[in-house]
Amino acid sequence: MVDTSGRRSYPESAMQLSFNKGGGETLAQLRTGDRAYLHRLDLPEEMSQRLMELGFLPGTIVVAAGSAPGGDPRIFRVDGSDIALRRDTASRLYISAQPLSEAELL
Amino acid sequence: MSDSGSCHGAAPQTVNRKAGHYIALVGPPNAGKSTLFNRLTGLRQKVANFPGVTVEYHVGRVRDESGRDLFVVDLPGIYSMTPRSEDEKVTHDVLVGANLSLGKPDAIILILDSTNLQRHLVLAAPVLALGMPTLVVLNMADDLAARGGSVDPAALAKEIGAPVALISASTGEGVERVTHFLRGTGARPIAPAPKFVFPILQTLPARRRWAGRVGLQAGYTAPAPPEWTRRLDRVFLDAVAGPLIFLIVVLGVFQGIFTGAQPMMDGVEHLINWSGGLLGSYLPEGVFRSLLVEGVWGGVGSVVVFLPQILLLFLFIGILEDSGYLARAAVIADRTMARVGLQGKAFIPLLSAYACAVPAIMATRTIEDKRDRLATVLIAPFMTCSARLPIYTLLIAAFVPNTPLLGQFLGLQAAVLLGLYVLGFIAAVGTALLLRSSVLRHAKTMFVMELPPYRRPSVQTLLLRLMDRAVIFLQRAGTVILLVSVGLWILAHLPYENGKPPAIEQSIAGQIGRAVEPVILPLGFNWKIGIGLITSLAAREVIVGTLGTIYGIENAEKDSPPLIESLRKDLTPGGAYALMIFFAFAMQCFSTVAIVRRELGSWAWPTVQFAYMGFLAYFGALLTNQVWIAFR
Numbered sequence: 129m130v131d132t133s134g135r136r137s138y139p140e141s142a143m144q145l146s147f148n149k150g151g152g153e154t155l156a157q158l159r160t161g162d163r164a165y166l167h168r169l170d171l172p173e174e175m176s177q178r179l180m181e182l183g184f185l186p187g188t189i190v191v192a193a194g195s196a197p198g199g200d201p202r203i204f205r206v207d208g209s210d211i212a213l214r215r216d217t218a219s220r221l222y223i224s225a226q227p228l229s230e231a232e233l234l
Numbered sequence: 235m236s237d238s239g240s241c242h243g244a245a246p247q248t249v250n251r252k253a254g255h256y257i258a259l260v261g262p263p264n265a266g267k268s269t270l271f272n273r274l275t276g277l278r279q280k281v282a283n284f285p286g287v288t289v290e291y292h293v294g295r296v297r298d299e300s301g302r303d304l305f306v307v308d309l310p311g312i313y314s315m316t317p318r319s320e321d322e323k324v325t326h327d328v329l330v331g332a333n334l335s336l337g338k339p340d341a342i343i344l345i346l347d348s349t350n351l352q353r354h355l356v357l358a359a360p361v362l363a364l365g366m367p368t369l370v371v372l373n374m375a376d377d378l379a380a381r382g383g384s385v386d387p388a389a390l391a392k393e394i395g396a397p398v399a400l401i402s403a404s405t406g407e408g409v410e411r412v413t414h415f416l417r418g419t420g421a422r423p424i425a426p427a428p429k430f431v432f433p434i435l436q437t438l439p440a441r442r443r444w445a446g447r448v449g450l451q452a453g454y455t456a457p458a459p460p461e462w463t464r465r466l467d468r469v470f471l472d473a474v475a476g477p478l479i480f481l482i483v484v485l486g487v488f489q490g491i492f493t494g495a496q497p498m499m500d501g502v503e504h505l506i507n508w509s510g511g512l513l514g515s516y517l518p519e520g521v522f523r524s525l526l527v528e529g530v531w532g533g534v535g536s537v538v539v540f541l542p543q544i545l546l547l548f549l550f551i552g553i554l555e556d557s558g559y560l561a562r563a564a565v566i567a568d569r570t571m572a573r574v575g576l577q578g579k580a581f582i583p584l585l586s587a588y589a590c591a592v593p594a595i596m597a598t599r600t601i602e603d604k605r606d607r608l609a610t611v612l613i614a615p616f617m618t619c620s621a622r623l624p625i626y627t628l629l630i631a632a633f634v635p636n637t638p639l640l641g642q643f644l645g646l647q648a649a650v651l652l653g654l655y656v657l658g659f660i661a662a663v664g665t666a667l668l669l670r671s672s673v674l675r676h677a678k679t680m681f682v683m684e685l686p687p688y689r690r691p692s693v694q695t696l697l698l699r700l701m702d703r704a705v706i707f708l709q710r711a712g713t714v715i716l717l718v719s720v721g722l723w724i725l726a727h728l729p730y731e732n733g734k735p736p737a738i739e740q741s742i743a744g745q746i747g748r749a750v751e752p753v754i755l756p757l758g759f760n761w762k763i764g765i766g767l768i769t770s771l772a773a774r775e776v777i778v779g780t781l782g783t784i785y786g787i788e789n790a791e792k793d794s795p796p797l798i799e800s801l802r803k804d805l806t807p808g809g810a811y812a813l814m815i816f817f818a819f820a821m822q823c824f825s826t827v828a829i830v831r832r833e834l835g836s837w838a839w840p841t842v843q844f845a846y847m848g849f850l851a852y853f854g855a856l857l858t859n860q861v862w863i864a865f866r
């Protein structure tokens with residue numbers, strides 16, 4: 129992950145880490161300016177389907193582009209558009225620093 | 235006239251299948267479908283820079299050279315063939331032939347945003363797989379070129395087996411290719427076979443990979459990122475500057491509504507007084523002159539005065555919508571909305587309810603969650619619609635001194651007006667909380683909002699929209715308000731005694747007013763206001779016309795003083811504030827009741843809503859007046 133302008137730190141990440149124990153990092157932990165590969169959407173079918181339609185497909189690069197004043201919702205740049213998501217939704221989207229393997233993509 | 239842009243919930247039109255073919259405009263939200271629709275049909279559907287503007291189908295007619303009719307249908311945007319909200323369902327039903335009054339379209343124009351082609355092509359796969367004759371339109375060619383992107387439409391056409399046109403719907407560049415396609419479908423029966431059977435791609439990732447491959451084959455070069463949008467977002471979404479700018483803009487607008495519109499309002503008022511006087515001097519004295527001068531000029535005229543102010547408000551809302559700032563405002567508002575159990579998307583209908591609750595209630599169709607949508611419909615009428623503006627302005631001008639608060643920038647009058655807007659918002663939010671903790675309790679829903687790039691609002695579009703608004707406003711003044719004014723004038727002159735009309739207190743209208751007076755006296759309202767409260771059940775601003783007529787009749791002998799001065803004699807400040815509070819809360823609008831019924835499909839909700847809002851209005855006004863009396 130490249131840290132270009134990590135100006136803010138988020139106090140709630142501790143809570144989320146314990147919540148996601150063993151599940152790896154999520155989009156909610158990505159600092160503004162950072163990018164990562166989307167790995168997995170841990171959401172009900174309907175919600176993850178809608179997010180995938182908007183470009184949040186496993187294997188896609190997601191950039192944390194900013195947030196509303198106050199830090200929530202956050203704005204992510206994915207597949208050519210800027211999309212705002214609440215932090216609690218973002219914390220269900222798991223990321224990885226490496227591109228996904230062929231097997232994981234399917 | 236669009237029903238999403240007017241104060242009327244007109245039922246959608248249908249197409250006459252015998253007269254000609256019909257072509258559906260399909261595509262992702264904000265791709266420019268309505269812009270193209272307007273260009274093809276010469277109509278003026280609402281266009282704005284955020285996803286989810288169109289929520290209902292709209293039929294337009296194109297006549298080709300052979301004189302045949304061809305229908306074009308504008309549809310809400312969709313992300314996929316799986317509908318998730320009411321507006322997407324409208325489009326889905328049309329595409330699968332489930333819309334009974336339209337039937338299945340004869341052809342499709344699929345509009346994609348060329349500046350984000352590969353993601354938008356994901357939708358092309360299922361739409362092309364429907365097997366209908368389809369023209370793929372790549373829109374926003376101007377933007378694509380300006381940002382250094384490019385695509386080869388011919389190569390894309392070869393890849394997907396359907397004709398492709400690269401156009402710019404807003405500048406008109408390349409639109410003749412769309413017209414050409416329409417002519418082809420209109421002149422001959424449509425051959426239903428596309429060039430090859432389209433592979434049905436089941437999963438989204440598979441479709442996205444296909445889209446990427448197709449884009450590559452078509453020589454697609456993605457444009458550079460929208461630099462200006464990023465720069466502006468850094469400012470507008472900044473933790474400190476963002477909210478500050480928002481506040482300054484809002485305060486500036488309220489001051490502008492007062493001071494900026496004043497000269498024009500004075501001008502309109504002079505014109506109306508002058509023409510009324512002229513009319514009076516030419517007509518012989520008698521019943522007819524009284525009806526025309528007091529009934530029509532007094533009633534309709536006193537409402538028409540507020541046209542400049544309402545247009546200014548619409549101009550402001552238009553700039554917010556067209557620039558793309560509204561989508562950001564929804565994101566900023568989401569946290570607050572989440573606290574009361576709503577979501578940021580609800581902010582867009584709520585903001586458009588500042589213009590009029592009717593299109594706002596229709597706009598809730600974009601909210602996916604049913605309970606979220608219901609809650610938003612129920613609270614939308616609390617937002618201060620433009621019909622309240624005449625009442626507020628009149629009462630404020632009559633009873634609130636214009637003490638400067640922040641120098642030239644904000645006066646007390648503008649501050650009171652702002653206070654009333656805030657009050658409406660608080661009532662809305664409070665009601666949302668109440669609903670959320672009782673009948674509409676449920677888990678938090680998801681909020682997803684796509685942020686479009688900022689665009690410069692087109693002066694022409696804004697002016698046309700203002701003109702449409704002015705026409706609607708004047709139509710209302712010429713129908714509802716005219717009818718009520720004339721009806722009131724008649725009731726105020728009956729029953730005749732000894733061949734002479736009675737004093738207004740003794741007339742039928744006066745008797746009705748005095749019958750309700752005991753109920754509203756504790757609120758500080760006399761029987762004249764009582765008549766106004768009854769007539770304004772039709773629409774809020776009618777009360778202004780009604781008071782204009784009543785005072786006109788009362789002062790028929792003398793030169794009638796301005797409405798403001800008559801009001802000062804009739805209301806105490808306590809009563810005036812109570813009246814403002816009453817109108818802040820009451821659901822005095824027949825069109826709103828009707829649209830709630832239509833959108834929610836039952837009389838139960840609008841009935842409850844009307845009673846609840848009336849209850850708040852009555853007791854809010856009572857409290858205001860009693861507090862004023864106690865502390866006087």
Ligand SMILES: Nc1nc2c(ncn2[C@@H]2O[C@H](COP(=O)(O)OP(=O)(O)OP(=O)(O)O)[C@@H](O)[C@H]2O)c(=O)[nH]1
Nearest residue numbers: 264265266267268269283286287288311402403404
């Ligand atoms: N630069 C540019 N902007 C365009 C073009 N066509 C449309 N727009 C703008 O794109 C925005 C969306 O246009 P609409 O016509 O409302 O889009 P729509 O597809 O009807 O949107 P929904 O009704 O929300 O689904 C508006 O701000 C338009 O002015 C174009 O060719 N070039």
Ligand SMILES: [Mg+2]
Nearest residue numbers: 267268287288
């Ligand atoms: Mg539209």
